Amino acid sequence: MKFAHMADLHLGSWSNHPVLREMPLKAFKKAVDICLDEAVDFVIIAGDFFDTSIPGIDVMRSAVSQLKRLHDHDVRVYVVTGSHDFSPSGKTIISVLEEAGLLVNIAKMKESNSKIYLDFTKDKTGAKLCGIVGRRSSLEKSFFERLDKAIEKENGYKIFVFHSALEEYKPKHLKDMPGISCNMLPKGFDYYAAGHVHVRNVIDFDGSKIVYPGPLFPANFQELEKNEAGFFIVENGKEKYVQLKTVEVVLIDIDADGKTPGQVEDEVMSHIDKNAHNKVVLVRIRGTLADGKPSDIDFRSIANEAEKNGALTIKRNINKLKAKELEEVKVDEHLSVEEIESRVIKEHLENGETFENEEDIIHALMSLLSQEKKQGETASVFEKRIREDAKKIFCVE
Ligand SMILES: [Mn+2]
Structure with a gap:
């Protein structure tokens, strides 16, 4: 038995960006190419397949054409919805794709006497899968708390799929992300296919492994900076990471402290050269300008320079750039x-x-x-x- 485990594809993300919007879809196509080459039996998508519960037509068409390729090669696709593609009303495109036979939503949850019961989905290979959806702000926590543990006693090769952070293993920069505790997970599974945390991690748990593949394509500026994306292929209980580099990235990091907008602009320009060819150029500017405002920096000329040097696109981050005259105003988040x-x-x-x-x-x-x-x-x-x-x-x- 051989399967692929991916999560956090966020198809439809970067929708306002003319170049990057194509990338999550490209990454998925690449991943499907590899799954077919490797002849996996099935693919698990551990939540956030789409960036929203009802994505745009172009995104759906592109996703469906890849699902169809898997379907035509008899590769099954098992998903749970994540915090992004979940919808309490069940109005998610996932249900439409399931009706079309292109995937199976394996979070078959039943509620009775305030307990949550999960049904297994049995694959042709004999693997048995079940899972729990992810919701915003970890509202799924109560599903875990009320989970009936009969599933622990089921025999055979079992896979548990979920879309939640684990309190014990959250990366530092996500320490405020709500999550569940490891001891809330059902025991006795052979593989735990996780999603939600966009950082790859393999965790030993109860004689088995909890695996976070991370995103299939970076979902924001910080993730683009690291440009770490991919998925796992698991064969005979051994997992192998498959890295996907859908784009190449070059970062220009400028400290603007005490500089004028013109100086900052020149400095950025001096870093854009032939090296930018075919790459995503990330420009991060931080610090407090000596005079003027961040908007005085002429990003149009910077973008033109990048284009002239053959950059795929340019993306800026000026969240930490301040004007001197307008010092940051701190507000109490509890106010209306x-x-x-x-x-x-x-x-x-x-x-x-x-x-x-x-x-x-x-x-x-x-x-x-x-x-x-x-x-x-x-x-x-x-x-x-x-x-x-x-x-x-x-x-x-
Ligand atoms: Mn996600």
Whole structure:
């Protein structure tokens, strides 16, 4: 028996990015190529197959064409939904793909007398699979707490599939991610196919192994920086990692402390050369500028330079770049949105008012601009009304 275990494909992610949006789909195609080459019996997808429960048509078409290839080679696909593609109403594309016979959702959970019972799905090879879905904020924890342990006594080669972080093994940078404890997992399984944590990890557990493959394609800037992605192939109880490098990445990391926007721009430019050819260029700028604002850095010319050097695309991260005059305002996360808004406005105003009654005007404009079109109101009437109300706020006529 030979199977593949992948998780966190997030098909449909990077949807706003013209180049990166293709990459998760490319990675899946590559993974399917390898699964067919290796002649695996089945493929496990441990959650977050898609980035949303109902992805766009293009994403679905592309995913379906790969599932169809597996199907035509009699390679079964077993999935649980993850925190991203789960939907409490069951309205997820996974159910449509299951109806079409392209995959099987193996999280067959039944609730009775507040206990959770799992049914096994039996593969042709004799392997028996069951699993639990992942939900946002680890709401699946209660499923584990109420799990009936009869499944521990089932005999045969058993695989448990889940989509949760484990408190005992969370990577440092994800320490705030809610998770479950190892001792909540049912015992007596031969393989634990996990997902959710986007870092590869193989953990010894109860004489067996819990395996996190990590994502099939990096899902954010930080993951792109590491560019670690892939899946596992398991044969006769031995797992082998298959790395997927769908793109090549080059990182330009700039410390902007005490520099002007122009200097930062020049520094980034000087790092973009032929080396960028066919690569994803990541630009990370951090620190506090000597003058000006982050938006004074001309990213358009930087992007043009990257394009001229044949870069696949360029992606910037300026989360930690600050302007001197506008120091960061810290807010208490327990406040309501309105309270946070008015505190941020007040604190910014301490840096100096630009015009009279600025605070009142900001509040009035925010409330005006959050208005929506009334029923029956045409777009042009709506626009006119907003314009006129805005003029009133500024006392101009
Ligand atoms: Mn994920």
